[in-house]
Amino acid sequence: MKIGRVSGTVVATVQAPVFDGRRLLICDLLDIDGNETGSYLIAVDAVGAGADETVLLLDEGTSARQIVEQDPAPIRAVVVGIVDEVVLAG
Amino acid sequence: MQLGRVVGTVVASTKAAGLDGVKFLMVQPLDKARRDIGSPVVAADGVAAAGPGELVYFVGSREAAQAMPDPFVPVDHAIVGIVDAVEESS
Numbered sequence: 650m651k652i653g654r655v656s657g658t659v660v661a662t663v664q665a666p667v668f669d670g671r672r673l674l675i676c677d678l679l680d681i682d683g684n685e686t687g688s689y690l691i692a693v694d695a696v697g698a699g700a701d702e703t704v705l706l707l708d709e710g711t712s713a714r715q716i717v718e719q720d721p722a723p724i725r726a727v728v729v730g731i732v733d734e735v736v737l738a739g
Numbered sequence: 740m741q742l743g744r745v746v747g748t749v750v751a752s753t754k755a756a757g758l759d760g761v762k763f764l765m766v767q768p769l770d771k772a773r774r775d776i777g778s779p780v781v782a783a784d785g786v787a788a789a790g791p792g793e794l795v796y797f798v799g800s801r802e803a804a805q806a807m808p809d810p811f812v813p814v815d816h817a818i819v820g821i822v823d824a825v826e827e828s829s
Contacts, residue, residue, distance in 0.1 A: 657771065657827040659742070659796060663788050664820030665806050673740075673796070675771050675825070689771050691740035691796050700828035710802040723785055723798050723806035723819045726740055 651690075651706040652679045652732060655698050659691055667722035674698060674728055676706055681737065692726035693717065705730030740796045740819065742769040745789055749781050757812040764789060764818065766797055771825070782816035783807060794822040 653676030661668065672694040678686045683703070690706060695716050698704045707713060707727045714720045716727050747765035754761075762784040770776045773794070782797050785806025789795050795818045797803075803817035804810050 655828065657825060659820075659822055660824040660826065661796065661820035661822050663786050664796075665785055668820060673820075675827070677771070687770075689741075691742065710800070710805075713802075721805035721810040723802050723804075723817055724740075725798055725800070725802045 650729070651708060652735065653677055653690065653692075653704050653706045654679055654685070655700055655702050655704060655728075656689070665723050667717055667719050667724050668693065671717075676704060676728065678706075679703070683735070690726045692728045693724060694728045696728055696731055698728050698731050703732040704728045705732055740798050742771065742773065742822065742825070743767055743782070743795050743797050743818070744769055744773070745791050745793045745795060745818075746779060747791060755813050757809060758814075761807065761812065761814065762787065766795065766816065766818065771827070773825070780816045782818050783814045785817035785819045786821060789818045789821055796820045796822055
């Protein structure tokens with residue numbers, strides 16, 4: 650999984666049915682120090698994450714389909730947690 | 740998933756089994772500010788409604804095939820939504 654920060658939302662009307670009624674979040678990917686890497690993911694929100702929150706991102710299809718309980722479904726990225734704290738050793 | 744812009748169409752009359760009837764579009768991946776990043780990819784149109792000039796979001800890898808009516812097709816990128824709006828929170 651990856652750590653990201655919610656920086657926006659994507660709104661779409663014409664889309665694969667699995668996305669209907671779900672929030673799509675633009676999540677900036679963060680490096681180990683919490684800085685933006687320049688990459689991002691569009692992820693389905695499974696936890697009610699809001700703007701500027703640090704989140705735990707899943708980017709793998711089989712697990713994503715388990716979360717949305719649809720299979721097959723063309724989905725990979727899901728916000729699966731809101732991060733309170735990252736503690737680095739040493 | 741990622742943002743992209745449809746920049747063209749691809750026609751191939753000789754295709755691998757399972758690809759008959761699949762519409763292929765040339766998609767330029769975009770960063771969240773909608774600037775071009777990397778090289779364009781050929782993506783199947785998983786919503787059967789996307790056209791040149793449109794802002795879309797697409798999924799890559801194995802999950803792309805699952806956007807198609809037959810999920811066991813050789814497709815590695817698929818458009819899964821036509822973007823109405825991108826709302827940035829910061």
